[in-house]
Amino acid sequence: MQAMPTHWYNFLGDLPGPMPEVRDSGSPTAAEISAQVRPRVLIEQNAPNEQWTAIPEPVAERLRQCGRPTPLHRAHRLEKHLGTGARIYLKREDVLPSGSFKLNTAIAQAYYAAEEGRTTLVTETGAGQWGMSVALAAKMFGLRAEIFMVRCSLEQKPYRRHYMELLGAEVRPSPSTHTAIGRKILGEVPDHPGSLGTAISDAIEHALDRPAAAYLAGSGMPHVYLHQTLLGLEVAQQLKETHGEDLGVDGRGDHLIACSGGGSNLCGLIGPHLRAKADGADLRFLAAESTAAPRLTQGVYEYGRTDLGGFTPEVLGYTMGERFIPPPNHVGGLRNHHSSALVSLLRREGVLDAVAFDQRTALEAGRLLLQTEGLLLAPEAGHAVAAALDVVAKADAQNLEPVIVVLASGAGFLDLQGYSEVLLDA
Amino acid sequence: MQAMPTHWYNFLGDLPGPMPEVRDSGSPTAAEISAQVRPRVLIEQNAPNEQWTAIPEPVAERLRQCGRPTPLHRAHRLEKHLGTGARIYLKREDVLPSGSFKLNTAIAQAYYAAEEGRTTLVTETGAGQWGMSVALAAKMFGLRAEIFMVRCSLEQKPYRRHYMELLGAEVRPSPSTHTAIGRKILGEVPDHPGSLGTAISDAIEHALDRPAAAYLAGSGMPHVYLHQTLLGLEVAQQLKETHGEDLGVDGRGDHLIACSGGGSNLCGLIGPHLRAKADGADLRFLAAESTAAPRLTQGVYEYGRTDLGGFTPEVLGYTMGERFIPPPNHVGGLRNHHSSALVSLLRREGVLDAVAFDQRTALEAGRLLLQTEGLLLAPEAGHAVAAALDVVAKADAQNLEPVIVVLASGAGFLDLQGYSEVLLDA
Structure with missing residues (x-):
């Protein structure tokens, strides 16, 4: 049987040029928000010092089992x-x-969240692949999951919701009436079908309100790319x-x-x-x-x-x-x-x-x-x-x-x- | 990588006693009907002479690919x-x-049907696992598929119908208005939810009407058990x-x-x-x-x-x-x-x-x-x-x-x- 890789590869040193600076002038800044809602190791993994990062054994074990x-x-x-x-x-x-492939990073992120003592994972999902993976990974580490799913996808794909709920996750449509940003968006566009943009906002705002919650990103961030x-x-x-x-x-x-x-x-x-x-x-x-x-x-x-x-x-x-x-x-x-x-x-x-x-x-x-x-x-x-x-x-x-x-x-x-x-x- | 077995095993010699005789007094007899609708090799495989049957390479190749x-x-x-x-x-x-496991025998049966020059596979399906497997196996060998699906399952599980139809199969509810037996059952119980009993009947009657059709059984028969x-x-x-x-x-x-x-x-x-x-x-x-x-x-x-x-x-x-x-x-x-x-x-x-x-x-x-x-x-x-x-x-x-x-x-x-x-x- 073939062996799974033992390390993730940090390819940031192989890019064709420097990553452009981000603009972060809000109050609080996005960096401050990120530091609050994200597990610390994941932030560090956005710019790892080493070329290779060893996959923790509890993560590797679950990935092999999957x-x-x-x-x-x-x-x-x-x-x-x-x-x-x-x-x-x-x-x-x-x-x-x-x-889906989303499970690869969901397991890693859930592990780091659990290691830090976070008890709830909060995230967004589009078609539902990421939400399903977070729901499963949460269960693997004994954590709760709260998931904001893009409304039009939620309506098109009820089976994905069922799957998450069978795993004990709480699933809400986005834009959500549970968040200030969701209510603001719905105030402007009452029949907004939702998008990853609305759902990310709903999830981060929701996570900010809960000290024991971790917000997990399904994509777009270097730590996610690292795991993948x-x-x-x-x-x-x-x-x-x-x-x-x-x-x-x-x-x-x-x-x-x-x-x-x-x-x-x-x-x-x-x-x-x-x-x-x-x-x-x-x-x-x-x-x-x-x-x-x-x-x-x-x-x-x-x-x-x-x-x-x-x-x-x-x-x-x-x-x-x-x-x-x-x-x-x-x-x-x-x-x-x-x-x-x-x-x-x-x-x-x-x-x-x-x-x-x-x-x-x-x-x-x-x-x-x-x-x-x-x-x-x-x-x-x-x-x-x-x-x-x-x-x-x-x-x-x-x-x-x-x-x-x-x-x-x-x-x-x-x-x-x-x-x-x-x-x-x- | 582990190898797939090269032969199917005939366990009829390992049963605790002789198989009871069947009663077959109809006109035509069930044996005559079977001889018409089933590929010849499958009937032979209901009582193989040998303990081991070599898996034909076109079947083995597709099973490995799956x-x-x-x-x-x-x-x-x-x-x-x-x-x-x-x-x-x-x-x-x-x-x-x-x-599902149904694919194991669907591929074998479709192969033997194609070898005999049959161009259409006709079968029944309950929850849809067998129908999906026949639809896929038919496509693998360039055959048509016509599938009678138990009505209550068809209504509960529309996605399984979609899958079969994406593969080009024709799917009908059972009891079916297309067959005499289906119409008879519906005459007696108009809201009959269907069962494997109704669907088998619909499928065999339909196959009897079509010279180039083969009726495939998803279970219950020794040749199916052999493949499994x-x-x-x-x-x-x-x-x-x-x-x-x-x-x-x-x-x-x-x-x-x-x-x-x-x-x-x-x-x-x-x-x-x-x-x-x-x-x-x-x-x-x-x-x-x-x-x-x-x-x-x-x-x-x-x-x-x-x-x-x-x-x-x-x-x-x-x-x-x-x-x-x-x-x-x-x-x-x-x-x-x-x-x-x-x-x-x-x-x-x-x-x-x-x-x-x-x-x-x-x-x-x-x-x-x-x-x-x-x-x-x-x-x-x-x-x-x-x-x-x-x-x-x-x-x-x-x-x-x-x-x-x-x-x-x-x-x-x-x-x-x-x-x-x-x-x-x-």
Whole structure:
């Protein structure tokens, strides 16, 4: 049996330039708020001193029990269907028990919160993958969980709510009538469908009111990316040991592809490979985003906040603007109005390519994967599959035979309503 | 990486006595009907000449791609929660891409149907696990699928229908207005919720009308049990090689536990171990059934049919009678009115123990497994978990420390509505 990596990899030293300063002039400052609501170790892990951080054994034990390392699946039948010489690999995070890669950081964050004596985890969730993972991780460490879920996703995906509640979590719609910011937003837009921006605000305000609570971020922050480097580390090991593949062979156009909302499955996948690319490996990184929030492909590069409550600092990144309300579609995990500073930097410096797909195209790619490989992925991951199909078409046209790794970030069983509405009822 | 078994095991020679004769006096006879609708090889596999049958490579290849061998998971955290010295193992069929163990035989049956030139697969499904597996297997071999789904399950579990339809399958409620038998049943009981008995009848009648169609049975038949012996074979290998466990140690009370509807996950698990038990190993086999159809615990042992249309022969088995309509609960996979001849024989001869649970007890066991191990299983599998909890309690009371293997037959993500209705809304 393959071993799971023993350490997370800090790739901040491999970035193409310095991270831009944040603007943090509020009172209290975002840094002060963060220091109150976040476990201390997580703040330290936003800028680790070392290149490698040992995974604490209680975290590693639970990750192994959840099935890490997850399989790296060669998509032979999809390749055959496409008639391509490309070799397509799927990193199967969909098999984790909460249904997505989010569990990797949820377990780590819950552990650090418990170690500090926090008794309640508070967070936001879009499509519900992060909330499900936090609910499960909380239970693993004997903690309570309170989760603000984007209202339109909550209504579209009641099964995800049921899952969290079966684990004992408390789930509320966002914008929430429980918070001042939620009431303010609803005062301005009474039928606001919610977004990650509203839900982050609700969760942080709620956590601020509770001394024993920890606020956990599901994405967007370097400590989250750090925990997710398991993805890229396992892929590197599995490509070589299981499949006998080299990555980044000159002139072949090898690709690492992930969807990007807050950027954590993307950064977890590519982070451990940034150095190789900087050193000249022929390696392409591709972010697949939603046309519902096309920040990397159509946004402007400027300062802004990822939340709507002013609890986070202004960060430089590609953004649709804080007043942008993403349409209430079925890809809740990609409905962020502002891209993270780190992902934006990679894009700005040309290290990262980006492409946007509409919901139907992503779901059609998901259906093709189901019909060929038998794997039903979440709509978010469908964007990464759609991007891979584009890469394959271009490679075939150029007679290239690249290695393409697609992050299968989550399972789609609880998204069947969305698949059905878009593809079957039309 | 562990290897999948290369052969299926024919355990018919290991039964405690001869299989009772079937009664087949219809015109046409059930045997004639079977010969028309079933692929020839499957009929032969109801009574193989050899003890071992080589798995055809196209079948083996697809099973491996789907993740076989599936993990045998040691439930450390459940054990700790229970404070038991028993060692509890879960055979994780829930990770298969269609969400259940049914895929093991669906792939084999679809292969043999395609080899014979059949172009359409017709079948019934209760909760939908079998239908999903047939829909996926059909797509793997380029076949059409037409599926009759028990009406009450279809209404409770729309996501399972969506899944089948995304794979291109045609799904109809049973009793069906498309068949004479369906119309007859609806004429007598207009609001009939459907059962496996009605759906089997609809499917066989429909297949009889179509020369290029094959009718596939999801359970109850020896050829299905043969394909499912992968379960027991893998468990034996994994207990020894992965976990260093012997099975059937004297005086310890080791248990193999599975839920039982048509009996295929049960027989697949225990079949390869019947000989050891007959030879004196201290090994207990336990069937967990639903109080909605408690045939093995409360039924009478007499001749009857598993379908309502008279398409199958009368077989001797534990039965609730053909007029019995199981209440429309959330455990569609266990709502059979008549137990299979083979399972009934094992029970009759004392080789197999049986216990029945109501829906709430099974779902509560499922919730406990979610809250401890993080695994969400289908309600059917919750019955096996509930049985394991009883076995643990008795073992603890006797200071025994048995090995307990529980067949985690399917995933529960698409059953969250049922979990919610029974456990959360009450």
